[in-house]
Amino acid sequence: MQIRFQLNGKPVTVDVPPHELLSELLRDRLGLTGTHVGCDTSQCGACVVHVDGRSVKSCTTLAAALEGATVTSIEGLADGAALHPMQQAFHEKHGLQCGFCTPGMIMSSVEFAKNNPDPTPEAVRHWLEGNFCRCTGYQNIVSSVQAGAAAMHAQRKGA
Amino acid sequence: MRTFDYVRPATLPEALSALAASPEARALGGGMSLVPALKLRLAAPSALVDLRGIPELRGIRITDDAIVIGATTTHADVAAHPAILDRLPALAALAGGIGDPQVRNCGTIGGVVANNDPSADYPAALLALGASIETSRGSHAADDFFTGMFETALAPGEIVTAIRFPIPKQAAYEKFKSPASRYALVGVFVAVTAGGVRVAVTGAASCVFRAEMIESALGERLAPESLEGLRFSTDGLNADMHADAPFRAHLIGVLARRAVSKLLATGKVN
Incomplete structure (x- = not known):
C-alpha cells in the first residue's frame, strides 16, 4: 500500500507492506540508519523517533499508519553542519560511551526539553525510563539533557 | 511478522x-x-x-458528575488534561505512570480496556470507580466487563468507544512495578464513591478483582490503620519469575495502606 508523509522536512511517497515497521522502513529502505534497533521488543528506546512532534518507538510503529504524518528521525535534527542544541550538549558533556542508545536518548530528550526548560536530574531520569544505556553512562546523559534543555530555550529566546 | x-x-x-x-x-x-x-x-x-x-473516538468530555474519555485517547493526553488533573487527579497520575513516555504517547485507554492484560493499570481504576465501558452495542458496567485473563465481555466485532468515569469523592492509586517491564506486580486503586468505598487490585491475579475485605474494613473507618493485621489469601494469586504469591499477597496490604494514606493526604473531596 502507498503512503505519503513528511520525513525530516521532505515529502516521501513509498509503497509499504502492511506489516512493515517504521524502524525497518527508515533503516532498510530509506537508508536512514541513525535510528538504531536495540531490543526490538519495545523496551530499550534506541529506536525512538518523533511522529507529529511526539516521541515514539519506531520498532513498535506500523509504517502503514503514517499516512499524512510528520516524522523526524535523528538525521533531521541538525541544521546543516550545525548540530541541534541537544546533540551539541551530548557532545560537550560526553553523554555517550558506545553511542548505540544515543539517537533514541536524544530524540526522547528533545520532546522532554520542549516543555521543561530547566529540568531537575530526577525529572530527567524519570522521563528517560524508556531509554536504556547498557554502558550505564547515565550520569553524563542526565547532565547532557539538562544542558541541552537550557540551550534549546536560550536559542529560542535569542531567535 | x-x-x-x-x-x-x-x-x-x-x-x-x-x-x-x-x-x-x-x-x-x-x-x-x-x-x-x-x-x-x-x-x-x-x-x-x-x-x-x-475522530469521535478521541477526546475527553467533562460533565457535572463524570469524565468521559474516548477510546483512542492516549495515556499522555489523560495524564496532562487540566480537568482530569483537577477533578480526578488519581486517574491522571495512573495514566502518567503507565509504561514510559513513548508508550504513553501511543497507548490508548480503549486498547488497554479491550486487551485486559492482568497487569495493566487502567482496569483497577475502572473497577474501583465503577466506570462504564461504552461500546458500539451499548454499555457495560466495569463490574461485569473484566471476565478473565485477557478476556472481557466484548462480543466479537464489538468496539469500545469511550470510558465513562463517575467522579468519586476521593481516590488514589498505588502500584509496585516491575523495574524491567514497568507493569504493575500489584496495583491497588481505592475510591470513595457515592456507593461506598471500592477497592480494586490489578497485577496480583489472572484478572483485576475487587478486594471486599479491604472495602469493608475501610467502610468502617477510612484509615490505613484499619488494614493493619489483615491477612490476604494467596489462593489464585500469580506466582512467576517476578514475585511469588505470598509476596503479592503482602503487597496488596502494603499498597492499600499507601493508597489510603495518599487519599487522605490529598484531601480532595468532591
Whole structure:
C-alpha cells in the first residue's frame, strides 16, 4: 500500500507492506540508519523517533499508519553542519560511551526539553525510563539533557 | 511478522463492517500490546482495523458528575488534561505512570480496556470507580466487563468507544512495578464513591478483582490503620519469575495502606 508523509522536512511517497515497521522502513529502505534497533521488543528506546512532534518507538510503529504524518528521525535534527542544541550538549558533556542508545536518548530528550526548560536530574531520569544505556553512562546523559534543555530555550529566546 | 490487511476507516460504521468482514480481523488502538504480539507471532490477524482515524473516538468530555474519555485517547493526553488533573487527579497520575513516555504517547485507554492484560493499570481504576465501558452495542458496567485473563465481555466485532468515569469523592492509586517491564506486580486503586468505598487490585491475579475485605474494613473507618493485621489469601494469586504469591499477597496490604494514606493526604473531596 502507498503512503505519503513528511520525513525530516521532505515529502516521501513509498509503497509499504502492511506489516512493515517504521524502524525497518527508515533503516532498510530509506537508508536512514541513525535510528538504531536495540531490543526490538519495545523496551530499550534506541529506536525512538518523533511522529507529529511526539516521541515514539519506531520498532513498535506500523509504517502503514503514517499516512499524512510528520516524522523526524535523528538525521533531521541538525541544521546543516550545525548540530541541534541537544546533540551539541551530548557532545560537550560526553553523554555517550558506545553511542548505540544515543539517537533514541536524544530524540526522547528533545520532546522532554520542549516543555521543561530547566529540568531537575530526577525529572530527567524519570522521563528517560524508556531509554536504556547498557554502558550505564547515565550520569553524563542526565547532565547532557539538562544542558541541552537550557540551550534549546536560550536559542529560542535569542531567535 | 505475518502479513495482514491494514485498513484505517474514518467512521465507526466502516470500522464495524471491516471487523465483521473477517472473524480473524482485530481492532488496533495504539498498538503497544498488539504490535509486540504480532512480532512474536502470538497474534496473527487477517486484518488490522486501525481505529485512530475515527475522530469521535478521541477526546475527553467533562460533565457535572463524570469524565468521559474516548477510546483512542492516549495515556499522555489523560495524564496532562487540566480537568482530569483537577477533578480526578488519581486517574491522571495512573495514566502518567503507565509504561514510559513513548508508550504513553501511543497507548490508548480503549486498547488497554479491550486487551485486559492482568497487569495493566487502567482496569483497577475502572473497577474501583465503577466506570462504564461504552461500546458500539451499548454499555457495560466495569463490574461485569473484566471476565478473565485477557478476556472481557466484548462480543466479537464489538468496539469500545469511550470510558465513562463517575467522579468519586476521593481516590488514589498505588502500584509496585516491575523495574524491567514497568507493569504493575500489584496495583491497588481505592475510591470513595457515592456507593461506598471500592477497592480494586490489578497485577496480583489472572484478572483485576475487587478486594471486599479491604472495602469493608475501610467502610468502617477510612484509615490505613484499619488494614493493619489483615491477612490476604494467596489462593489464585500469580506466582512467576517476578514475585511469588505470598509476596503479592503482602503487597496488596502494603499498597492499600499507601493508597489510603495518599487519599487522605490529598484531601480532595468532591
